[in-house]
Amino acid sequence: METPPGGKTRMLSVEEALERILALVQSLPVEHVSLLDALERTLGENICANEDIPPFPNSAMDGYAVRAADIISASRAQPARLRVIGQAAAGQTPTAVVEPGTALRIMTGAPMPTGADAVVRFEDTSESLFSPMAPGDDRRRQEIEVYAPVARGDNVRAAGEDIRAGETVLTAGSTLRPPEIGVLASLGRARVAVHRRPRVAVLATGDELLEIEEPLRPGKIRNSNEYSTSALVLRYGGIPVRLGIARDTVEDLTNKLRAAVDQAVDLILTSAGVSVGDYDVVKTVLGQMGQMNFWQVRMKPGKPLAVGVIAGIPLVGLPGNPVSAMVSFEQFVRPALRKMEGRRGWRKQTVWAIAEEDLENSSGRRHYMRAIVTERDGRYWAKTTGDQGSGILTSMVSANALLVVPEDVRFVPKGDSVLAQMLD
Ligand code: AMP
Numbered sequence: 001m002e003t004p005p006g007g008k009t010r011m012l013s014v015e016e017a018l019e020r021i022l023a024l025v026q027s028l029p030v031e032h033v034s035l036l037d038a039l040e041r042t043l044g045e046n047i048c049a050n051e052d053i054p055p056f057p058n059s060a061m062d063g064y065a066v067r068a069a070d071i072i073s074a075s076r077a078q079p080a081r082l083r084v085i086g087q088a089a090a091g092q093t094p095t096a097v098v099e100p101g102t103a104l105r106i107m108t109g110a111p112m113p114t115g116a117d118a119v120v121r122f123e124d125t126s127e128s129l130f131s132p133m134a135p136g137d138d139r140r141r142q143e144i145e146v147y148a149p150v151a152r153g154d155n156v157r158a159a160g161e162d163i164r165a166g167e168t169v170l171t172a173g174s175t176l177r178p179p180e181i182g183v184l185a186s187l188g189r190a191r192v193a194v195h196r197r198p199r200v201a202v203l204a205t206g207d208e209l210l211e212i213e214e215p216l217r218p219g220k221i222r223n224s225n226e227y228s229t230s231a232l233v234l235r236y237g238g239i240p241v242r243l244g245i246a247r248d249t250v251e252d253l254t255n256k257l258r259a260a261v262d263q264a265v266d267l268i269l270t271s272a273g274v275s276v277g278d279y280d281v282v283k284t285v286l287g288q289m290g291q292m293n294f295w296q297v298r299m300k301p302g303k304p305l306a307v308g309v310i311a312g313i314p315l316v317g318l319p320g321n322p323v324s325a326m327v328s329f330e331q332f333v334r335p336a337l338r339k340m341e342g343r344r345g346w347r348k349q350t351v352w353a354i355a356e357e358d359l360e361n362s363s364g365r366r367h368y369m370r371a372i373v374t375e376r377d378g379r380y381w382a383k384t385t386g387d388q389g390s391g392i393l394t395s396m397v398s399a400n401a402l403l404v405v406p407e408d409v410r411f412v413p414k415g416d417s418v419l420a421q422m423l424d
């Protein structure tokens with residue numbers, strides 16, 4: 001327990017607790033992975049383009065490559081007539097040269113032929129009058145009528161209009177979403193450097209816990225925290241290393257934590273055993289094995305939290321109540337994982353929502369209330385999921401947000417705005 005002079009345990013604010021946890025973790029080294037394995041991970045290198053993208057000027061439309069000057073006064077009443085000198089499909093390189101008075105039939109993505117400076121789309125030519133012909137059958141396309149002018153460059157994609165050779169396209173620290181994956185593919189990057197995913201030991205503690213396959217017995221409950229916590233680890237980019245259940249004895253807990261250390265994990269998460277009950281041995285063992293602080297955080301749920309380091313590995317002891325464990329994870333473990341993954345930011349998205357009911361907070365702590373936020377009439381509205389007990393895990397099932405009622409606010413009347421931390 002952190003006990004300041006005077007003897008009373010000081011409660012940390014959520015911000016202070018988070019800052020101290022983040023100080024214990026660093027971004028992990030990079031590794032090279034194949035492109036699709038990099039999805040949702042953090043880029044560990046700057047990406048510089050070796051080529052222009054697109055690499056050559058090409059048609060943005062199915063139409064005719066022309067010289068804009070030839071059709072400057074074309075109209076329906078007075079069409080311009082051009083001699084068709086051939087055609088180009090995507091993937092081909094046209095050799096024909098578009099001289100004045102001529103046009104080359106061209107498909108989207110085909111390189112622009114020499115001489116042409118614009119593309120007129122089929123819809124503005126007599127092509128639209130033709131019924132589809134078999135490929136190679138170009139009997140009726142000796143000459144084409146054009147009904148509308150185009151400006152130079154119209155319907156042409158210039159070389160390098162997306163990416164210029166030499167340009168830094170993506171910087172280290174970016175999250176690789178589907179568009180970044182696409183850009184890397186267009187640059188020919190089959191493998192890419194990303195920060196290693198954190199390996200996270202997940203250890204439940206408690207004499208009352210059963211494996212989830214076991215039938216219930218008197219006095220026992222199933223170990224749900226191992227699963228909700230491991231699922232959160234996966235969701236936020238980590239690799240859970242499940243260590244099962246430690247019994248509430250110094251010996252068993254010590255052995256299980258040694259196993260975590262042996263697995264060379266980057267972070268250890270325990271659940272339960274950190275409050276003030278008779279069998280809360282986590283504190284004793286952590287104190288013996290490393291440097292440990294037991295904190296009370298000015299939040300509800302999730303007041304008890306153990307944080308420290310054993311054998312050089314940071315450890316967060318989450319509270320045992322299923323909702324508290326998840327809320328504490330969102331506030332403290334998720335940012336730590338994000339930092340280890342090399343991300344620049346780790347804030348959850350928040351919105352201001354209008355309370356659809358009175359909200360009470362008599363705790364003097366920051367209250368994270370499970371809530372349903374909906375959008376109506378261009379505004380966000382929030383109502384709680386009902387019973388806010390820290391054992392009501394189904395309240396997390398119906399919630400899509402946590403309402404953040406500040407520690408010094410005792411009452412938010414219906415109709416007032418409240419900050420909502422979105423969970424999804
Ligand atoms: P404790 O902090 O050990 O007093 O645990 C607080 C509450 O959380 C008790 O009701 C425990 O039974 C419950 N609990 C502890 N660990 C788990 C777990 N792994 N899964 C579900 N509930 C748990």
Ligand code: MG
Nearest residue numbers: 205206272273
């Ligand atoms: Mg317990």
